[in-house]
Amino acid sequence: MSRRAAALVDREKEDTVSHADLDAIAAPHALEPTDGPLLPEELGLAFRCHGLPLEALRDELTPAGLHYLVVHWDIPHVEPGRWTLSVGGNVRAPFELTLDEIRALPAETVPVTLECAGNGRGRMRPRPVSVPWLDEAVGTAAWTGVPLATVLERAGIGRGAREVVFRGADRGVQGGEDQVYARSLPVAETKRPEILLAYAMNGRPLEPQHGAPLRLVVPGWYGMASVKWLTSIEVVTEPFEGFQQAVAYRYQTGPDDPGERVERMRVRALMVPPGRPDFFSRRRYLDAGRITLEGRAWSGSGAVERVEVAVDGRWADARLEPPLGDFAWRGWSFGWTATAGEHQLTCRATDAAGNVQPLESPWNYQGMGGNGAQRIAVTVR
Amino acid sequence: MSRRAAALVDREKEDTVSHADLDAIAAPHALEPTDGPLLPEELGLAFRCHGLPLEALRDELTPAGLHYLVVHWDIPHVEPGRWTLSVGGNVRAPFELTLDEIRALPAETVPVTLECAGNGRGRMRPRPVSVPWLDEAVGTAAWTGVPLATVLERAGIGRGAREVVFRGADRGVQGGEDQVYARSLPVAETKRPEILLAYAMNGRPLEPQHGAPLRLVVPGWYGMASVKWLTSIEVVTEPFEGFQQAVAYRYQTGPDDPGERVERMRVRALMVPPGRPDFFSRRRYLDAGRITLEGRAWSGSGAVERVEVAVDGRWADARLEPPLGDFAWRGWSFGWTATAGEHQLTCRATDAAGNVQPLESPWNYQGMGGNGAQRIAVTVR
Numbered sequence: 001m002s003r004r005a006a007a008l009v010d011r012e013k014e015d016t017v018s019h020a021d022l023d024a025i026a027a028p029h030a031l032e033p034t035d036g037p038l039l040p041e042e043l044g045l046a047f048r049c050h051g052l053p054l055e056a057l058r059d060e061l062t063p064a065g066l067h068y069l070v071v072h073w074d075i076p077h078v079e080p081g082r083w084t085l086s087v088g089g090n091v092r093a094p095f096e097l098t099l100d101e102i103r104a105l106p107a108e109t110v111p112v113t114l115e116c117a118g119n120g121r122g123r124m125r126p127r128p129v130s131v132p133w134l135d136e137a138v139g140t141a142a143w144t145g146v147p148l149a150t151v152l153e154r155a156g157i158g159r160g161a162r163e164v165v166f167r168g169a170d171r172g173v174q175g176g177e178d179q180v181y182a183r184s185l186p187v188a189e190t191k192r193p194e195i196l197l198a199y200a201m202n203g204r205p206l207e208p209q210h211g212a213p214l215r216l217v218v219p220g221w222y223g224m225a226s227v228k229w230l231t232s233i234e235v236v237t238e239p240f241e242g243f244q245q246a247v248a249y250r251y252q253t254g255p256d257d258p259g260e261r262v263e264r265m266r267v268r269a270l271m272v273p274p275g276r277p278d279f280f281s282r283r284r285y286l287d288a289g290r291i292t293l294e295g296r297a298w299s300g301s302g303a304v305e306r307v308e309v310a311v312d313g314r315w316a317d318a319r320l321e322p323p324l325g326d327f328a329w330r331g332w333s334f335g336w337t338a339t340a341g342e343h344q345l346t347c348r349a350t351d352a353a354g355n356v357q358p359l360e361s362p363w364n365y366q367g368m369g370g371n372g373a374q375r376i377a378v379t380v381r
Numbered sequence: 382m383s384r385r386a387a388a389l390v391d392r393e394k395e396d397t398v399s400h401a402d403l404d405a406i407a408a409p410h411a412l413e414p415t416d417g418p419l420l421p422e423e424l425g426l427a428f429r430c431h432g433l434p435l436e437a438l439r440d441e442l443t444p445a446g447l448h449y450l451v452v453h454w455d456i457p458h459v460e461p462g463r464w465t466l467s468v469g470g471n472v473r474a475p476f477e478l479t480l481d482e483i484r485a486l487p488a489e490t491v492p493v494t495l496e497c498a499g500n501g502r503g504r505m506r507p508r509p510v511s512v513p514w515l516d517e518a519v520g521t522a523a524w525t526g527v528p529l530a531t532v533l534e535r536a537g538i539g540r541g542a543r544e545v546v547f548r549g550a551d552r553g554v555q556g557g558e559d560q561v562y563a564r565s566l567p568v569a570e571t572k573r574p575e576i577l578l579a580y581a582m583n584g585r586p587l588e589p590q591h592g593a594p595l596r597l598v599v600p601g602w603y604g605m606a607s608v609k610w611l612t613s614i615e616v617v618t619e620p621f622e623g624f625q626q627a628v629a630y631r632y633q634t635g636p637d638d639p640g641e642r643v644e645r646m647r648v649r650a651l652m653v654p655p656g657r658p659d660f661f662s663r664r665r666y667l668d669a670g671r672i673t674l675e676g677r678a679w680s681g682s683g684a685v686e687r688v689e690v691a692v693d694g695r696w697a698d699a700r701l702e703p704p705l706g707d708f709a710w711r712g713w714s715f716g717w718t719a720t721a722g723e724h725q726l727t728c729r730a731t732d733a734a735g736n737v738q739p740l741e742s743p744w745n746y747q748g749m750g751g752n753g754a755q756r757i758a759v760t761v762r
Contacts, residue, residue: 031661036418037417037418037419038418038419038424040503040515041661041662041663042424043419043423043424043427043503043513043515044515044663045661046424046427046428047427047430047431047432047514047515047517048432048434048517049428050428050431050446051428051429053429053452053455053456053590055455055456056456056589058458063588063589063590064445064446064588065431065445065446065448065450065588065590065591066456066588066589066590067446069446071434072660073657073658073660074434074436074654074657074658075434075436075437075447077439122421122424129661130661132424133428134424134425134428136428136429171657172657172658172659172660172666173657173658173659173660173664173666174659174660174661178657178666207444207445207446207447208437208444208447209434209444209446209447210446273455276454276455276552276553276554276559277454277455277553277554278553278554278555279453279454279553279554279555280412280422280426280510280511280555281422282422282425283554285554285559
């Protein structure tokens, strides 16, 4: 653990739910980025953290069970009947809500693309050591719930409030610290009407692994902001410095760089791999002739305004589909006359803020925000 | 590819749906088992092939999205309205059925534990190179559908029939062969009333990744027998020698050993990892005192009759729960007074046929049937 991280752990007693002697925790601290082989722990995380099979990019809304999934510790067992959400801190009127009370409030449904901030990490060199995602940590669902703003208005945010802290029921050890999962949003951000306290996903009750009975959904931000198994909302007057905010999820140049908070999703396009795959190599085989390449693109900083496809390094514009929503990926297609031989396909997106997806992910110490372009090797026969 | 595999590929024209020149396929052939680092392809398969998070062993029936998942190639896009099941070959009356016709037949619901035949492969040394499963390739669902025997009786199995071949809509390249997924069962096996043509899982319509609109479920056998996206059932008079039967899914000592067919699941127990995990190492932390360890055990060769738990190598019997069904895992529990310090937990099962789960998986060339005991490192404070 870096000096900065150690100092923060020391400071953040408020976020430490157990009074275990931290020195006695034999957990490995953050490992340095490596050019070495994949570790058994990284493999275990790859099986626990489910990826989107890229052929599922053909669906506007990701079917249940195919949405990417990160569970930091264990999926907690939450009994909906005994669960409540507490809303408090620097508010005029703190209160608790049962699930039935939340369901009785006016609901919204918003299609949202969520992506793990660590997507692309497994391709970075040297490789930051955590979940070694390649391209698959993404998914889009129609989330249904109560706008966060509705609940915060009812509580009445007090003067001097700076951030709102969201805590989950999931608990475990990370970086030597025994903790519950907790993240914050600036107060101004919490007023966005599309931020939901969601209890349904694609028209069905939330699954345990997606945060049942209630989760936060923060459209536009990487997934770490969308706290699952939500148990409390606390308005605070100081910047929140919990582990998942101040130590994890930072753009850092090295272990002692405080870095910048990871927030909005960087612009990115993915393609449905065309043709048929080889089981092991995932190399694609397809027949010569006219085909349509297709995929989806998204950004947390504005609408996707352009998608380009390159066949063997020659770029051309793809055709964009109408947007699915302001916070969801946008479909695209590209006609290609496939000729016999070996080809390399890739794609990249540009958003309304002028961000152009890079071909290689910019490296950083924790492997965050990797949006390097997908590359697909195809054999045309 | 082994000489035997090459010979079979040559012989099996019936199972080759494309007449592509096989020599032109640049796909890597089966790699030799290795003590080397994990390959990028193995990592990609780990993200595509979803594992059961082991805390989900607490549920008798695995919630949607947590059941283990293997997709050899891509999840095919099957339109239920245009889909039919053809039943033919050596039968008195071949026919086709629509999904509505299948749903109109008398249905059964059976709780079934399915496990990938490659479970445990990633722990074998040298490591056979394919999906590098550790312990998590398992799940239990209540499957609903029509007994296979009902449909075969209607067709009337002809004289001289030896096997029944099941083909799926999924297609791709494996071992240099362009193929559809196909497996067979001996005719005698197909008369087992619990084998289903399933269209629902845990009371919901099948998800695309689990074989929608219809899949085979063969209780007691490893998952490779339960063909997904089923399109045809063919009664044949010769042993079926398709790739997934004659080349893949064999217990082999080496590449030129024809080996034995992989069929029934070997006896195995798993434990819910107790306490709280470290995010990366998955080491468990728990408080000293009395706790109940729990888990589930199964076998394809008969009821689980005994589960033992070892704490630091000292074995004692666990308490068995009533069976969930003849083809599903059986719950168990074990009281433990956790004392401060480092401990190793493990468990093993014994079935009615007298099979005792080994501590280490027996090695074989393809990494099949690995049922070595799970080991959990815990720190008690």
